[in-house]
Amino acid sequence: MLELKSIDVFYGHLQAIWDVSISVKSNEFISILGSNGAGKTTLLNTIVGLNKAAAGSIEYKGIRIDNLPPYKICAMGLILIPEGRKIFPMMSMLENLQMGAYLPGPRKTVKQNLDKVYAIYPILKKRAGQLAGTLSGGEQQMLAIGRGIMSNPELLMLDEPTLGLSPKLALEMLSSLKNLHTQGMTLVLVSQETMQCLQLAERAYVLENGRVALEGQCSTLLADDKVRKSYMGI
């Protein structure tokens, strides 16, 4: 479904991503792991077109997207939920969700998607009129994911959805993702919660200094000594 071939990404003269190749098949649950500064966020931003790849190609559903502007990529059903939530704080919760359905396609299914979001995160229904900036951290993250769901995603990428959440909320967040996956959505999850991610996802890529250091089935990685030592401290 998504195919990255030998991607290089630069910030000015600084190279952040080196020769990264990743592939995501339909209905897969992929996890991208790595320490701070490994290039996880850069990679996701490049896929949705916020950064441009200097070399290599990105294909989505067989179409090259590495030269398309972000709004066109979004229209194809490839949605990123950005790191740090990035909701619109001075707009109401409901307006934020509606913004997810801005394009003509998703506009037709606002009602169904709204019900879907409220079914996954019932607490949001009570917050409809509230300014999004006044929601709690966990609610804001739910809102960010809800806004993503409103866009009718076929491939949903989540950048650190557990950032700043308490361990309990983080677990709930991750299990809500598992539900989305069983409903048939393709997911790419970036997170620091290595253990949980490897238990939830099917395959994983480990980034180190902008390069793919390891890749494989999660069960294999979980058993891998190097992964256990560097990322789980056991």
Added chain:
Amino acid sequence: MMDMRNLNMLKKTIPWVIIVLLAVFPLLSPDIFFLSIGVILFMYIALGSSWNIIGGYAGYLSFGHAAFLGIGAYVVALMLINYGISPFITCLLGGLLAALFAWIVGFPVLRLKGPYFSLATLCLGLAVPVIVINLPASIYGGATGLFMPLLPVDIFVNRTIFYEIMLALAVVTTLISRWILQSKFGLGLKSIRENESTAETIGINSTRLKTMAFVLSAFLVGIIGGIYAYYRTYIHPTTVFDTNLSIQIVLMALFGGATTWQGPVIGAAILVIIDQVLITAFPGAPAEISRLVYGLILVLVIMFMPHGIMHYILNWLKSRQLEAEDQEVQKSC
């Protein structure tokens, strides 16, 4: 509750009653001075509402809107002097030319963000008059400016005509601005103001939306500029491309609350009236005194109401509504 519905009806009718009262005001044959204040007041309301589309909703603070005003003014003056076509028709052409100009400069300028956009538009506002001064003086008036023939009516009727036209422009631009705020277009602009790159990732073509807002804003300002030129009958690069005017528009919109459609209306109304009152309040004193007080009021409002007056009014109304609902719940218990 019956009171609630009546209150809502009242809220809807009051603005229209005020507009009708303002429209019939010249029938009382008031002093020409009041008509002149009306013209200026309505002009600033119209300018503020037009500016708000790009400056308030999208958060792109343009400090160069006088450029569009001046273009409208010059188009109207040139068409009247050379071809004798009425400014009330050619003001549309002035708007179109201002819009075209905004569309062209929008390509580079709208790529800038925050203070850089403001600076670029400020420079734009300073550059256009220099260009106009250096155009052939025999046609464009150069540093002498352009004189237009007066409307062949007496001064009172003349003022009344401009009073009514400016009132109509103020109402129309405010309605357009209100309609935009409630539309999908306005929602997109708001999301650009809040976070442009996130807006793009959820499918918003921010370049197109920003350009549309900038062009529409310039179009309306160009029309107002055309009417203003005919009202003044004499235009000069330093008066119609006045940077002070650009800044005044921004101030009034921010003063009233630039994220709302009512903001520019309230801001312009309060500031124009304060300005006029101050000038007449200290008749013997030097003009600087009224400027000082005007500045002081601005500083105080910006310090204590940084989001503009409208923001506070809306919050107050909301809290009162919540209180009323609470009381109703208590009564029913």
